[in-house]
Amino acid sequence: MSQPIRMCIICRQRALQESLQRLQIINGELVPFSKSGRSFYICKACMTNNEKKVVKILNNKCKTNHKAMMDFGKTFKETATNG
Template sequence: MEKRTPIRMCIACRRREPQKTLFRLQKKDGAVVKYSGVGRSFYICKECIVKEEEKLFKKISKILKVEKNSLEVVLKELRSNVKN
């Protein structure tokens, strides 16, 4: 019997992809951080991380109710990891 691949959804573009291809983040103390293994989390796809659109920042910060600055810091760090 074949093992199923978990499918998750990107909160920015709402595209469904295999869990291994998405980045898992969480909101902690009003800031966005990498997932620590405890608590609720969300996923963002590589395409949304690479985009540097103002609309994307607004959308994600509105959904999560966090400041745009904390989101930008995490996305910049993830962008550097994706490009390397």
């Protein structure tokens, strides 16, 4: 049986869905996917190693202000270690 393949929005690498972190932005906050609304996938390597690139891409893709994105580094590290 085949498993779903998804793409990381940062490095654009394809991987199994279970190996990626699914997130979304609600009211300017980065949160785990809440099972409704639009979401995106980020691989664990990008979450821990490419914080500046992640902020830049999320600003572009999500059309969110830069100030809200600056606090996401903490969330990335917490999500990567917990998830």
